[in-house]
Amino acid sequence: MKISIIGSGYVGLVAGACLAELGHAVVLIDNDPVKFAALSGGECPIHEEHLPALLAKHRGKSLTFSRDLRVAVRGSQAVFIAVGTPPAVNGEADLSYVETVAREIAGALRNYTVVVDKSTVPVYTSEWVRKIILLDGAPAEMFDVASNPEFLREGTAVTDFLYPDRIVIGADTMRAADTLREIYRPLTDGSYYRRSDAIRINPGAQPRPARLIATSTKAAELIKYASNAFLAMKISFINAVATVCDSVGADVDEVREGIGSDSRIGSRFLVPGLGYGGSCFPKDLSAYHAVARECGYEFRLLEEVMRINNDQPQRFLRKIRSVLWTLKGKRLGVLGLAFKGGTDDVRESPAISIVESLLKEGCTIQAYDPAAMVRARELLGDRNITYVSSGYEAARDADALLILTEWQEFAELDPAQIRKLLRYPIVADGRNLFDCDVMRDNGLTYISVGRPDVNHWQKEPEYSRISAAETNKPRARSTFAESEMHEQPAVGAAGLD
Ligand code: UDX
Numbered sequence: 001m002k003i004s005i006i007g008s009g010y011v012g013l014v015a016g017a018c019l020a021e022l023g024h025a026v027v028l029i030d031n032d033p034v035k036f037a038a039l040s041g042g043e044c045p046i047h048e049e050h051l052p053a054l055l056a057k058h059r060g061k062s063l064t065f066s067r068d069l070r071v072a073v074r075g076s077q078a079v080f081i082a083v084g085t086p087p088a089v090n091g092e093a094d095l096s097y098v099e100t101v102a103r104e105i106a107g108a109l110r111n112y113t114v115v116v117d118k119s120t121v122p123v124y125t126s127e128w129v130r131k132i133i134l135l136d137g138a139p140a141e142m143f144d145v146a147s148n149p150e151f152l153r154e155g156t157a158v159t160d161f162l163y164p165d166r167i168v169i170g171a172d173t174m175r176a177a178d179t180l181r182e183i184y185r186p187l188t189d190g191s192y193y194r195r196s197d198a199i200r201i202n203p204g205a206q207p208r209p210a211r212l213i214a215t216s217t218k219a220a221e222l223i224k225y226a227s228n229a230f231l232a233m234k235i236s237f238i239n240a241v242a243t244v245c246d247s248v249g250a251d252v253d254e255v256r257e258g259i260g261s262d263s264r265i266g267s268r269f270l271v272p273g274l275g276y277g278g279s280c281f282p283k284d285l286s287a288y289h290a291v292a293r294e295c296g297y298e299f300r301l302l303e304e305v306m307r308i309n310n311d312q313p314q315r316f317l318r319k320i321r322s323v324l325w326t327l328k329g330k331r332l333g334v335l336g337l338a339f340k341g342g343t344d345d346v347r348e349s350p351a352i353s354i355v356e357s358l359l360k361e362g363c364t365i366q367a368y369d370p371a372a373m374v375r376a377r378e379l380l381g382d383r384n385i386t387y388v389s390s391g392y393e394a395a396r397d398a399d400a401l402l403i404l405t406e407w408q409e410f411a412e413l414d415p416a417q418i419r420k421l422l423r424y425p426i427v428a429d430g431r432n433l434f435d436c437d438v439m440r441d442n443g444l445t446y447i448s449v450g451r452p453d454v455n456h457w458q459k460e461p462e463y464s465r466i467s468a469a470e471t472n473k474p475r476a477r478s479t480f481a482e483s484e485m486h487e488q489p490a491v492g493a494a495g496l497d
Contacts, residue, residue, distance in 0.1 A: 001183055004072040005080045006101050008035055010046060011118055011150050012082030017051060018161040020058035022186045027072040028065050040065045047344035047371045050158035050199050073108035078179055082118040091286035093122055102129045106136030109143055114179045117147045120224055120284055122291040126217035144176035147217045149224035154278065155342025159201045166211045170220020177214055188212045225288040229302060232281045234269040236308040242272035242450025252450030272449045274350035274404060274430040275312035277339030282348045313350045316430050317357055319447050323426055324400055328362035333398035335391050336405025338372035346375045351404035359384055368394040370409055392421055400426035403433055415442040425456050
């Protein structure tokens with residue numbers, strides 16, 4: 001199929017590369033001359049596994065770049081709108097880019113085309129896009145508007161696209177639905193997974209075909225917001241449970257195991273930490289809240305989810321204070337600046353807000369992140385902060401080491417080495433990457449989220465060893481992404497046999 005994608009941000013770029021990988025002829029349109037030049041010149045502007053390889057494989061062949069929306073749209077059977085929907089001052093999604101693009105599409109249509117909303121947008125957006133295109137003079141029989149939300153996560157975006165849990169297509173006509181079915185056929189009939197050059201997430205396993213869910217456009221729009229809201233709610237829920245664990249001295253990992261093993265609840269997305277960040281959850285939660293209000297419903301549950309999340313970094317700062325006493329003049333090692341592991345994205349990163357607070361309090365920071373240092377430096381500058389080249393360098397001569405992002409690389413650091421490098425043996429872990437007993441055995445004072453503090457001068461309570469043995473609790477830990485993988489081999493996939 002001939003497909004245009006308007007907007008080469010995260011969603012547009014990944015969708016473009018993956019649709020080219022599925023065998024379609026894709027034109028990616030962006031009116032930003034800098035982005036256009038970078039992409040045409042062979043650059044990959046985001047840190048995303050498999051994406052550079054896909055761009056290199058299809059660039060100039062089944063994937064081309066253009067700044068001319070008209071020409072691209074005229075030759076396409078489907079046009080995906082993947083422009084940004086940033087938050088407006090009132091929390092609603094700003095849909096002005098979507099509207100501008102809809103007007104431009106209207107002027108370009110010559111043959112029947114399906115216009116697909118791929119950006120995360122509130123309910124009724126497809127209806128508005130249709131109205132705008134009609135108002136701008138395109139005949140009704142020349143187009144349909146459909147909704148095809150994207151559920152990809154940063155860091156695993158390419159495999160999330162190619163091995164989705166589900167593909168949601170919201171269409172109000174058979175013709176539009178059939179076009180979208182055709183686009184995703186290589187995933188839904190499994191033919192992509194049989195290709196020898198297919199990207200694999202689990203070599204050796206034979207993936208099941210992807211599941212396709214066909215709905216109305218309004219339902220598809222609601223599925224996207226409701227999914228993100230539910231996931232954010234799980235995170236805030238476990239963070240609230242962790243706070244209660246902190247006050248009563250219980251271990252949130254034990255509580256998590258107990259509740260997560262109920263198959264109706266499930267253990268994924270129940271890892272406590274510094275709260276969710278990134279370009280999606282914070283923005284989508286406030287947009288969903290604003291949309292509900294617009295529709296006459298006060299979605300107070302979402303307000304609480306957001307409140308718990310906003311409090312989480314401050315709560316952790318109070319914990320840091322509880323082991324360091326005063327902060328002014330302290331030299332702190334920081335592991336992690338990205339909003340989560342596996343990405344260079346620092347938007348709405350709890351790590352950034354914590355570092356900003358520490359700098360304000362008069363601390364000196366030596367920070368390390370495997371991918372996000374360039375972007376973090378744009379926000380944090382160089383005053384009282386040095387950017388070092390490894391986790392161990394961050395720990396060297398520091399008064400304490402703080403873990404703020406769940407990179408797997410950090411979970412693999414050697415606590416004994418950290419102990420040797422630190423000036424004082426204190427680790428404050430906002431992502432629960434290490435086993436408390438291991439840290440104690442290495443002579444570290446260790447504070448984390450929802451787990452009893454470890455003081456290096458105190459012996460391990462007997463109960464802790466007994467409960468670890470009884471529950472076969474692994475003593476080495478991994479990041480939440482890794483533990484998801486262990487729990488569900490079919491993670492984020494159409495299902496791996
Ligand atoms: C999210 C959705 O998962 C994805 O479906 C949607 O398309 C875009 O938004 P993303 O923002 O890339 O994806 O990150 P995700 O992996 O979902 O993590 C979001 C945040 O929640 C991160 O800050 C992460 O650290 C945090 N998180 C996640 C937790 O604190 N605990 C968990 O158990 C899981």
